[in-house]
Amino acid sequence: MQKEVMFAGFGGQGILLSAKLLAHAAMNQGAEVMWIPSYGPEMRGGTAYCTVIVSDRLIGSPIVKNPTHLVAMNRPSLEKFAPVVKSDGVVMINSSLIPVRSGRDDVDELIVPANDAAIEVGSVRCANIIAVAAFAARSKMVDLEILRECVKSQFASKAKLIPLNMAAFDKGLELAEGK
Amino acid sequence: MAKVLMKGNEAIGEAAIRAGCLNYFAYPITPQSEVAEYLAKRLPEAGGTFVQGESEVAVGYMIFGAAACGERVMTTSSSPGVSLMSEAISYIAGARCPAVFVNIMRGGPGLGGILPSQGDYFQATKGGGHGDYHMLVMAPDGVQEAVEMTMQAFPLAEKYRGPVMIMGDGMIGQMMEPVEFPEDLYVPPTNKDEWATNGMDTRKSDTKNIVKSLYLDPTVLNDHNLLLKSQYDRMKEEEVRFENYNTDGDYQALIVSYGTMSRVCKTAIDEMKAQGLEIGMVRPKTLFPFPEKAIHDAASKPGCKVVVSIEMSMGQMVEDVERVVKGKTPVQWYGQCGGEVPTPQKVMEHIQSLLNS
Incomplete structure (x- = not known):
């Protein structure tokens, strides 16, 4: 069984880190993983996207045209990638910056005001942690406690940021449950 | 050691340190x-030296100098940079110095683009620099293999006393995969006293070592060329590496593909198998020496109607495939350039259209 997640947004939103945390958690659970960033000219135009592939066997192609799930952090990303997500996938929409919806009735839309919630917990910079936590909770792709440990270890060298990111993580879980 | 999640580029840097470079x-x-970036931070911690040259031309000769002193030495670059180093590579091959070159290929010619490509196959396997030389060229298909090949490259460069190249592409450099660094791949240097200009203080032999590539006497140069040829012949005997994929049973077509492109082909082969269409693949892990017999034998299997060399180039490896298939089976090329890696879907459509035509 293979699942692919497209993380997309603009530069500075922490897209690559969100994707890395998901890949790291899946690896710690024993899965085969691949993390494929965009590094080409589109990145230099301000958009960033990154694919994570998680599988129970060796992963073949790094090229994915129809991902299982999408985490869209800005409007151009949603408009570009929502049409190619597979049926029944999770489409996470950062509603703080995206006033529209996917226009699909065959996907599971997860509406998360990631930027607003991040400001609420202390810094807009942790919107990516809220997003990855909310996405993981809804998609059930990885164990949430393992993911939480990966977030902690990511910030191990900047320990003063751990409480903020843990608060963001919890906020993400809460938003995924629609509380 | 537990697996760590690393970018191909960072993993190559760490592998070099683990190999004693x-x-x-x-x-x-x-x-x-x-x-x-990785080695600028890590190498000083490990007691090593990183110098950023003023150009790739200068870097090529820094490599030559360190290699001549018997030090394990590496450089990494991408296509246009490797062109600039090619003169030094020829000198290093001529002077029989061990050194490791990594080419994380990007689109070309000229400045081309920055996305993945396999357009430097000819440059790596047929020359690049001038004169009668070859490099041992290894092509990893992912981060783990990039680590292993980087660690193996140093002892292989010493065994054959010449440049060894790791041919990756932008995808392998940029992506992250879980990796381990196998400790048993470390091999200590053994033979440098025989040739290195490493000073007489601690050397066991008392002969004077001279590193040079200039031989004005034609008979002496001919003997030198024969000696180099004997090394390349020995590589063909001892270092050919490849992977067979889905070749145990019968198959209607054989793919030959390497690096990132071969990963895409594996997915395409799995999907075609699920639809009842059997396609085999030989994946060269060494581009020089080329897996001649493996490809010839796989192409000659009854039922195999066509051999397709699938590459992110406009048809380079296909010339070697044609050479080794020797007309037994028709050989075709399929590929794409510019940095767009063909999707599994495109590979499937191409194979199916070939078999239906």
Whole structure:
């Protein structure tokens, strides 16, 4: 069984880190993983996207045209990638910056005001942690406690940021449950 | 050791340190700059030296100098940078110095683009620099293999006393996969006293070592060329590496593909198998020496109607495939350039259309 997640947004939103945390958690659970960033000219135009592939066997192609799930952090990303997500996938929409919806009735839309919630917990910079936590909770792709440990270890060298990111993580879980 | 999640570029840098390489010279270029970024931090911690050259031309000769002194040395670059180093590579091959070159290929010719490509196959396997020389060229298909090949490259460069190249592409450099660094791949240097200009203080032999590539006497140069040829012949005997994929049973077509492209082909082969269409693949892990017999034998299997060399180039490896298939089976090329890696879907459509035509 293979699942692919497209993380997309603009530069500075922490897209690559969100994707890395998901890949790291899946690896710690024993899965085969691949993390494929965009590094080409589109990145230099301000958009960033990154694919994570998680599988129970060796992963073949790094090229994915129809991902299982999408985490869209800005409007151009949603408009570009929502049409190619597979049926029944999770489409996470950062509603703080995206006033529209996917226009699909065959996907599971997860509406998360990631930027607003991040400001609420202390810094807009942790919107990516809220997003990855909310996405993981809804998609059930990885164990949430393992993911939480990966977030902690990511910030191990900047320990003063751990409480903020843990608060963001919890906020993400809460938003995924629609509380 | 537990697996760690690393970018291909960073993993190559770490693998070099684990292989005992403490000398790294480079000039930044996308998509391999993370090797330099990683080693700029890690190498001093490990007791090594990183010098960023003023250009790839200079870096090539820094490599030559360190290699001549018997030091394990590596550089990494991408296509246009490797062109600039090619003169030095020829000198290093001529002077029989061991050194490791990594090419994380990008689109070309000229400055081309920065996305993945396999357009430097000819350059790596047929020359690049002038004169009668070859490099041992290894092509990893992912981060783990990039680590293993980088660690193996140093002892292989010493065994054959010449440049060894790791041919990756932008995808392998940029992506992250879980990796381990196998400790048993470390091999200590053994033979450098026989040739290195490493000073007489601790050397066991008392003969004077001279590193040079100039031989004005034609008979002496001919003997030198024969000696080099004997090394390349020995590589063909001892170092050919490849992977067979889905070749145990019968198959209607055989794919030959390497690196990132071969990963895409594996997915395509799995999907075609699920639809009842059997396709085999030989994946060269060494581009020089080329897996001649493996490809010839796989192409000659009854039922195999066509051999397709699938590459991110406009048809380079296909010439070697044609050479080794020797007309037994028709050979075709399929590929794409510019940095767009063909999707599994495109590979499937191409194979199916070939078999239906």
